[in-house]
Amino acid sequence: xxxxxxxxxxxxxxxxxxxxxxxxxxxxxxxxxxxxxxxxxxxxxxxxxxxxxxxxxxxxxxxxxxxxxxxxxxxxxxxxxxxxxxxxxxxxxxxxxxxxxxxxxxxxxxxxxxxxxxxxxxxxxxxxxxxxxxxxxxxxxxxxxxxxxxxxxxxxxxxxxxxxxxxxxxxxxxxxxxxxxxxxxxxxxxxxxxxxxxxxxxxxxxxxxxxxxxxxxxxxxxxxxxxxxxxxxxxxxxxxxxxxxxxxxxxxxxxxxxxxxxxxxxxxxxxxxxxxxxxxxxxxxxxxxxxxxxxxxxxxxxxxxxxxxxxxxxxxxxxxxxxxxxxxxxxxxxxx
Amino acid sequence: xxxxxxxxxxxxxxxxxxxxxxxxxxxxxxxxxxxxxxxxxxxxxxxxxxxxxxxxxxxxxxxxxxxxxxxxxxxxxxxxxxxxxxxxxxxxxxxxxxxxxxxxxxxxxxxxxxxxxxxxxxxxxxxxxxxxxxxxxxxxxxxxxxxxxxxxxxxxxxxxxxxxxxxxxxxxxxxxxxxxxxxxxxxxxxxxxxxxxxxxxxxxxxxxxxxxxxxxxxxxxxxxxxxxxxxxxxxxxxxxxxxxxxxxxxxxxxxxxxxxxxxxxxxxxxxxxxxxxxxxxxxxxxxxxxxxxxxxxxxxxxxxxxxxxxxxxxxxxxxxxxxxxxxxxxxxxxxx
DNA sequence: GCGGCGAGTGTGAGCGCTCACATCCGCCTC
DNA sequence: GAGGCGGATGTGAGCGCTCACACTCGCCGC
Numbered sequence: 001x002x003x004x005x006x007x008x009x010x011x012x013x014x015x016x017x018x019x020x021x022x023x024x025x026x027x028x029x030x031x032x033x034x035x036x037x038x039x040x041x042x043x044x045x046x047x048x049x050x051x052x053x054x055x056x057x058x059x060x061x062x063x064x065x066x067x068x069x070x071x072x073x074x075x076x077x078x079x080x081x082x083x084x085x086x087x088x089x090x091x092x093x094x095x096x097x098x099x100x101x102x103x104x105x106x107x108x109x110x111x112x113x114x115x116x117x118x119x120x121x122x123x124x125x126x127x128x129x130x131x132x133x134x135x136x137x138x139x140x141x142x143x144x145x146x147x148x149x150x151x152x153x154x155x156x157x158x159x160x161x162x163x164x165x166x167x168x169x170x171x172x173x174x175x176x177x178x179x180x181x182x183x184x185x186x187x188x189x190x191x192x193x194x195x196x197x198x199x200x201x202x203x204x205x206x207x208x209x210x211x212x213x214x215x216x217x218x219x220x221x222x223x224x225x226x227x228x229x230x231x232x233x234x235x236x237x238x239x240x241x242x243x244x245x246x247x248x249x250x251x252x253x254x255x256x257x258x259x260x261x262x263x264x265x266x267x268x269x270x271x272x273x274x275x276x277x278x279x280x281x282x283x284x285x286x287x288x289x290x291x292x293x294x295x296x297x298x299x300x301x302x303x304x305x306x307x308x309x310x311x312x313x314x315x316x317x318x319x320x321x322x323x324x325x326x327x328x329x330x331x332x333x334x335x336x
Numbered sequence: 337x338x339x340x341x342x343x344x345x346x347x348x349x350x351x352x353x354x355x356x357x358x359x360x361x362x363x364x365x366x367x368x369x370x371x372x373x374x375x376x377x378x379x380x381x382x383x384x385x386x387x388x389x390x391x392x393x394x395x396x397x398x399x400x401x402x403x404x405x406x407x408x409x410x411x412x413x414x415x416x417x418x419x420x421x422x423x424x425x426x427x428x429x430x431x432x433x434x435x436x437x438x439x440x441x442x443x444x445x446x447x448x449x450x451x452x453x454x455x456x457x458x459x460x461x462x463x464x465x466x467x468x469x470x471x472x473x474x475x476x477x478x479x480x481x482x483x484x485x486x487x488x489x490x491x492x493x494x495x496x497x498x499x500x501x502x503x504x505x506x507x508x509x510x511x512x513x514x515x516x517x518x519x520x521x522x523x524x525x526x527x528x529x530x531x532x533x534x535x536x537x538x539x540x541x542x543x544x545x546x547x548x549x550x551x552x553x554x555x556x557x558x559x560x561x562x563x564x565x566x567x568x569x570x571x572x573x574x575x576x577x578x579x580x581x582x583x584x585x586x587x588x589x590x591x592x593x594x595x596x597x598x599x600x601x602x603x604x605x606x607x608x609x610x611x612x613x614x615x616x617x618x619x620x621x622x623x624x625x626x627x628x629x630x631x632x633x634x635x636x637x638x639x640x641x642x643x644x645x646x647x648x649x650x651x652x653x654x655x656x657x658x659x660x661x662x663x664x665x666x667x668x669x670x671x672x
Numbered sequence: 673g674c675g676g677c678g679a680g681t682g683t684g685a686g687c688g689c690t691c692a693c694a695t696c697c698g699c700c701t702c
Numbered sequence: 703g704a705g706g707c708g709g710a711t712g713t714g715a716g717c718g719c720t721c722a723c724a725c726t727c728g729c730c731g732c
Contacts, residue, residue, distance in 0.1 A: 001688060011712045016690065024709055046447045047392065048688035050383045051717050066402075067412045076403045079429045088448060089427045093415045111382045112424060216608040242608055249611040272552035272578055275585040277613040337718060347682045352720065360679055384718035387687050675731095682725070688717105695712070701705085 060109035077291025138301035160318030161194025173235035219243030223250025231335035241266035259327035279323035396445035413627025474637035496654030497530025509571035555579030559586025567671035577602035595663035
């Protein structure tokens with residue numbers, strides 16, 4: 001920077017002013033400085049800048065598994081929104097959903113002096129750790145359930161699950177089995193809750209849900225249990241599309257037709273849902289919107305210097321997309 | 337840090353030594369300093385450290401769309417490997433595959449003084465931009481095709497495509513149609529090349545491939561074109577699983593059975609491939625390994641202070657996984 | 673006894689920037 | 703012509719750390 005200043009015949013401060021688009025720099029001087037930069041191949045050092053300003057213009061994202069559909073999409077749109085606002089994204093992945101792992105990730109981000117933190121880890125353990133965030137750190141929880149004092153951005157999971165279940169009931173199904181998501185995940189609970197709520201409202205008996213872990217494999221497993229343990233069932237609501245797809249496969253293998261014998265609804269609306277066999281009825285989530293809102297909220301918090309937050313969560317609506325995996329009740333799963 | 341030093345009754349330098357696990361610090365002093373840190377809730381400032389050492393222990397990842405299966409998985413494992421080695425990952429997503437967008441992402445990372453850069457952007461435009469990287473910057477290309485002077489880590493795409501095509505030919509198919517990946521992508525070319533090579537070796541005529549853009553939708557589209565334009569065809573090799581799935585859907589809709597009438601092979605081995613209808617025969621890629629190797633190579637380059645690199649690329653093998661979407665030739669696609 | 677060595681510690685400079693302030697100049701107002 | 707104001711620039715300190723070096727001490731060898 002000193003070199004540039006010398007070459008342009010100005011002081012280092014003027015160079016800094018040019019760099020930061022300050023007013024009160026004569027056009028002629030500006031051009032001279034810009035030329036000097038170009039000639040010397042100068043690149044500003046944001047590290048030094050961060051040290052001086054105590055701002056890094058960096059946001060940290062704590063995530064569990066960025067390979068899953070929802071997190072992957074959200075992360076992607078967070079990065080885009082952040083970039084558009086002049087921020088850089090630090091990833092901090094958490095290898096297992098234990099509290100220590102979250103604290104560890106958080107500590108790493110804090111050492112990097114991130115300007116704010118997005119917690120994209122929809123597990124209860126993450127929520128607990130976030131309770132202990134430094135009060136002056138701007139933070140936002142995504143899909144994180146309610147953390148006292150923190151803003152959050154969520155998709156309306158409960159409503160989505162209600163829509164899915166009501167859709168099945170309205171088609172005439174007398175019972176809807178639920179395959180739930182991974183234990184300890186807030187989203188799994190919310191979808192479970194929505195399902196339960198819709199059944200209760202309709203006056204239908206609620207039976208225990210089948211376990212799942214979001215994977216197609218666990219959906220397949222659930223499908224086999226369904227065949228073995230739930231004869232007569234004609235409708236299933238799976239907590240995500242991958243499990244739905246695995247379940248459909250298990251039914252198909254057993255000669256049970258979807259949707260003719262059994263209707264299946266998923267959740268997420270993955271890009272390929274439309275092209276599965278049969279095209280999957282599912283609940284659409286607008287992850288891109290979640291990411292954007294998330295950055296909006298976070299940067300508002302940054303302006304406000306962190307501190308206790310008491311507003312309501314930002315809720316992004318979910319929407320049922322009816323395709324071909326649901327139909328009026330058919331034969332159901334045959335008794336063994 | 338000064339505060340900690342004062343509280344512990346030592347100099348700032350001793351605090352620094354404790355922080356960095358230097359030898360030659362008496363155990364008793366170390367404990368005293370550690371206690372003082374705890375008491376004051378001290379957190380080291382890596383920004384200042386970076387300024388003083390001129391190392392950020394940060395690696396930047398330039399990626400195009402981290403939502404796609406391969407990139408998502410690779411990014412994930414890069415982050416894990418980097419973390420294990422004490423590095424933090426900066427994401428820099430590129431909104432469109434133009435050279436300007438790549439240079440822009442690169443500039444942003446350089447301003448952040450990243451220690452090294454992984455280019456996870458398998459497009460030709462990315463390769464061109466990488467040619468202009470500063471010589472002293474450690475960098476590695478993933479799936480990037482050969483960039484002169486740069487190390488790269490790649491999955492053996494050509495071989496995978498050969499395996500897929502040969503598998504179909506060995507089943508007795510006389511012709512194999514290819515649905516290719518997105519234009520300008522190195523991987524699309526490599527898979528196309530492998531397919532072509534296998535056909536030529538077998539003495540089979542090569543017909544133009546059908547276009548695709550990796551999406552299930554484009555696979556579906558290709559399926560419809562196949563039905564319209566390629567009667568009699570009994571085997572298709574799609575450049576990725578999502579297109580394969582869309583194509584299977586299109587065939588199914590037309591009453592063409594997979595694998596009975598037509599065999600289909602994909603590429604990637606996405607997690608749900610095993611649970612599609614029918615379970616998809618595909619080429620498995622070990623993205624986790626790619627990510628790990630990538631970080632290994634990059635950090636070696638960091639040790640070596642960048643500079644020209646002349647070694648061969650690190651090649652991660654790909655492997656055909658035979659499932660139920662392929663069989664000996666059947667009826668094929670009926671003429672209209 | 674003296675020099676040397678290595679363990680343990682302290683001192684000051686400086687990394688590349690921005691901040692607060694000081695300065696200078698030209699122009700307007702009364 | 704004195705005073706003031708705002709545009710355009712320069713000056714020096716300091717952000718929180720590490721680096722190179724200096725220093726002190728106890729112990730060894732000769």
